[in-house]
Amino acid sequence: MIEVEQLTKRYGPTTAVRDLSFTVRPGHVTGFLGPNGAGKTTTLRMLLGLVEPTAGTATIGGHVFRRHPRGLRHVGALLDAHDVHGGRSARAHLHAMACGNRIPRRRVDEVLAEVGLTRAAAGRRIGTYSLGMRQRLGIAAALLGDPPVLMFDEPLNGLDPEGVLWVRGLFRRLAREGRTVFVSSHLMSEMEHTADELVVIGRGELIAAESLAEFAARGTEPTVTVRSPDSGALAAVLVTEGAAVERCDGDTLRVRGAGAVRVGELAHEHRLLLWELTTQAASLETAFMELTADSVEYAAGETR
């Protein structure tokens, strides 16, 4: 279990994380979502004791991680796939980590096999690795201590489609085994097929902490697209009814605030011909973008 309580981190005039509170439970893959600069990495670094909070607490299993002896057995983390010594082989890198945490050497071969790094690849200098291979190595390192809590910062970066499928399967299995799996991303499209719980932040503040299904349900209402040779008259009728109408091109309107049934009824009542009437469910991506819109504006260069 990961618990973050009223966590704040300030860097001079910049507040990277502001009064953030959430819980990540075992047995789930929890996506940690937010636009670039939202404060995800800073939060993960505070959880790992790499950055000191300005205020609040970030604990794992009820403890501040820094105080855990032999930490890899408690928490496995991938923060930055580039943050490894490029001159070493993957095997040597993992052996050194295993040694420092009193983990048996046989675990190195087990995790290399788990992440699909072949014997030949594991013997090569890490400096020659692609980003995808570095991500696999970072995941292997996180798994090394067989920990109950795992955290991954943007682990899907650089993976090819086969790698993405593999990593999703791995995260789900780790969660099924009862572990806490916390995965950051700035893309909802990456999380909607990976996570079942979400923590969403923007500008360092909590926006939502709930299941994917709950997040989808809070998304904007569906949009109705209607095409009609009488689109002008139809738009006027719909606006009178209180709907929001946006004209897409000559004949096509996008309508919010009135469902397809109501639009059809109104067209019938006013003897207006319809050529098309379709409903588009709000996508998770749309809900995410709407909820974090302010934070994205910030990322474009304002001061927090």
Ligand SMILES: Nc1ncnc2c1ncn2[C@@H]1O[C@H](COP(=O)(O)OP(=O)(O)OP(=O)(O)O)[C@@H](O)[C@H]1O
């Ligand atoms: N060491 C630091 N010194 C000063 N400002 C920092 C530092 N680390 C992070 N920040 C600032 O804190 C904010 C949050 O950054 P953070 O890297 O945590 O966001 P993020 O959600 O992980 O973004 P990304 O997806 O781009 O990695 C940003 O405005 C960033 O510039």
